[in-house]
Amino acid sequence: MIKRFIAAFHKASPHVKGESPWARAWRRFIRHRLAMAGLLFFGVLVILALLAPYVGRYPPNRIDLRNAFSPPTWEHWLGTDGVGRDVWSRVVYGGRVSIAVGVSAVSISVFIAIFLGSVSAYFGGWADLLIMRVIDIVMSIPPLVLIMALIAIVGPSLRNTILTIGFLGWPGMARLIRGQILALREQEFIMAARASGIPPYRIILRHLLPNAVAPLIVAGTLRMASAILMEAALSFLGIGVPPPTPSWGNMLQEAQTITVLESYPWLWVPPGIAIISCVLSINLIGDGLRDALDPRLIL
């Protein structure tokens, strides 16, 4: 994908001597130590999640009532939870769910944002008016309340969690894209493209978006972090991923009493560390991307 952007960029812009901005950005990124650490760690989490069936030692939903609340042993590396399920397996499978929620929700947001944002900025006029108003509408409702209402209507499920979080995220990014494209629209190379009769969709796809996409990459990365946190918050309210499917958020929810906090730390420390470190690494990556692509970006 990156290669295609680079190629498109080369085709569209006046010929630049020396290395491309993307390569320069990549070099800047590599220099950012924390961001690289974040990338590495996130990579490890993703691999663990993908290999869950092999890494987890028990089926994550298998209940063993007589063995509940067992502390970490050789049998159960991270102990068992309130109904005897293996915590390690649940953390690993939960990673699948949480990361999937993060990635899918953001993909949905980005897709909608790119489409609506570019249409809005490029065509202007009524389309822009309408889309900006829709953005205003969605943004003016407190997010948690909107999600609560939506989930009350459609019922809690993994799919609905992804859809609602995704639906919440697009307005901010759409505005971003719109701002970028508005600024680019008046540049000479775009005017040249328009004058030479290239159809709008091509201008958008091949000329405008590749240049506008940088802040979106950063925003998307950061939104992934907040999507994972949002999933945890929804689980706290009881409207997140429904049992028995594990997610880091709903595993943390089991720890919502002082007793568990104090007496059974293996129930909340692993998912807590997992969320914090996953979100942390994503944030570090995002920070690195921002430094690499354009340090001036305010997101």
Place this chain on the structure above:
Amino acid sequence: MITYIARRILISIPVLLAITFVLFLLSELMPGDAVVAMMSPEAPVSRAALETLRSQLGLDQPWPVRYARWLWQLLHGHLGYSFITFEPVTRVIASRIPATLELMGISMLLSLILGVILGTISAVKQYSLTDFVLTVLGFAGQSIPVFFLGLALIYLFGLRLRWFPVSGSHTPGAPPSPIDHLSHLFLPLLSLSIMRIAVFMRHTRSSLLEVLHSDFLNVARAKGISERAVIIKHGLRNALIPIITIVGLNIPVIFAGAVIIESIFQWPGIGLLYVKAVQQRDHPMIMGLALMSAVVVLVSNLITDIAYAYADPRIRYD
């Protein structure tokens, strides 16, 4: 410019209406209504009683009628009465806003101050150990789920150390005292602020870094001005401009209230009100709160867009 502002304000009105309509639809689509929401599934209610209550609340009317009625009321400056407590919605919201503004406002202010200070230190000592530690801590702070943080703080400061009370905004029945109030404010404030401090810290750091290496600061240095004055008087002032933008973007958040923090700490603000209104299907309350937050968001968006349009004339598309 004036026409731009006027046009935006004019457009805001149908947008407000649309927002209220969308929220009305959402409330309608949620299964159940206010009458059954307060029912305990363990205690029976006769159908006749349910119907009586429904007609008292006007819930037996078709929804277009109800929406029209609400609009009519609104035009007369009235937001109706709560379906659950029957208090006037305006009065309830007005009584709860101060608590929210207090918590969120102080949190924003505190985070801003601490964030800017820490960010400045981090930028000035770039690549040092201090910078590294602050960066990691900052990001860690941004990565903790807020309900978890709240509970952990309750456990640490409320139970283990017994330094702070764990709920409410003041000791019940006791005479109002600022110290008592502050101590109740502390834990929820801390939970909220940890994340925000990190955000402000990062932004301050990056924009200050950029300014620090710029030419006009070198000119100031060449003039012989002390490094400290250079950083604070010249550097920080310019670096703060983007920070102000962020504060502006966050104003609606101040009014939205922190739902989760308010329910963990029983802080009597708007967030708690909103959640209860949704759970209890209290339509007038939901609509009133939605209207309020919509107005806040529209106003702050308008201000932000005006600022952008002022700065960059190309954005004035119309």
Place this chain on the structure above:
Amino acid sequence: MMRKAFLAALILVMPVFAFGAGDSETYVEGWLSGCGTEGSLWTTCTHRLDATVNQPLVAITWQGGLQPLLAESWEMLEGGKVWIFHLRQEVKWHDGVPFTAKDVVFSFNAYANPRAGSRWTSKVADILGYDEFQAGEADHLVGVEALDDYTVRIELKEPMPLWIKVKQTYVVMLPEHILGNVPPEQWRGHSYWAHRVGTGPFKWVEYVPDQYIKLERNEDYFLGAPKIKYLIYRFYTDAASAVAALENGEIDTTAYETTLIGLDEVERLDSIPGIDIVVMSKGMPNFLRLNLKKSEWADVRVRQAIRYAIDVDTIVDTVFAGYGKPAYTVFPQEWAIPDGLNKYEYNPDKARALLEEAGYDFNRKIELLFHYKDAVTRRALLAVQQYLAQVGINVELRLTDAATLHALQETGNWDMGYFGFGMGVDPALAEQLLKCGTIESGGYCNPAVEALFAKGVQYTERDERVPYYHAIARIANQELPQIWLWYAVRPLGFNRRVVGPYEHWAEQKIIYFNMPVYQEIEKWYIKD
């Protein structure tokens, strides 16, 4: 510099909390956010105020007996068809107005008034003239009559010796001089409920929304001025915060209307010096209700299969930490349960056989709806889910709120739900659960059961009632109109610095829901 300021602030603030919120004059109870100002006529969780501020004529006591309060004595005539109440004569409302028979007549009518829409109207439904009043043919209850200022005569439609215990104890006296001139439609939102005037041991002082209600002792209380000066009810939304408040002394008692303390927390909390836990029976079974209007659930073999498939004994031993008991029938009262009931011992093979025999479609995906938010219930249901999955029944757990739950049941758009039903005071209360046409029955209709319930309330002596309830219990065990799982328990926490709450609740053993309970609160005191 910031560090110093922080430390200074901390030091300033610390001493204030050395003492915690409850001092030697104030007793603080934890309560559920949202319950405070609901009126007695409609609420399911504000009945505490009906015991401390307002009162009934005769209240049920913590021992299950009767305590004359606003009625000094009463007479039962015509085998329980006519009741004469002799009212206490020195009583004044908290605002000074004397309490008289006028208030009693007004109050009973208020519960029956169709324009008020009281959810507890069924408690006065046995009074003569109720149906006409409800239908709009009469404008008051003819069966309630003031013979003079301090005597009230109530006539029922039929003799019902248990009426005073099973129905009258729910009816709370309201001031006619305040609400009498207000149209019934406006009672519900009236400011009275945010500043009650009653006759009870405590007077209303102030109400801060979502924070607390403060009451003060009534010096003129007819059973003697309470020893405690202030009673504060503090509101909580989050269970963990309420438990933390108990631990650090902010409240002295936790709420009983909902589960705040999980069964897995009992041991740790009980071992804290000064705090004791009583595990109360909720006086109710927890069960799976099925939508019997759907053919697959109407087959009794399927329901029995479900019960055989679940290992209730293990769940009670592990998830409930040994508290509570398995339930084989509807009644929690020991005397209403006969011997020889089918215990449905855990038998997954038999369950599968029954399902196949009934032609159950194993590909069905169903939702198990529930509204309890506490962790222990969630674990129990997870176990149920797994047991059912082992015999081929695939359920998805879905936590909903009361509104959604009711809506789904009304539209018939549901399969299975996990519920409880309060009947601690008397097994007669279970009638609603097995009655034709109610939502609570899930579509079950058995006229034989209805007839048995009708007979059961015609006697006062327990021995005479036993055969009817035993018969109902056997039918409930065989036919499983709801799938009885276990008897629910709820731990309550007490700070022993207050003498009275723990002692009375420990003796009470069962929680009486939705009614005021006399617990001698005027005798409670705080240890120095």
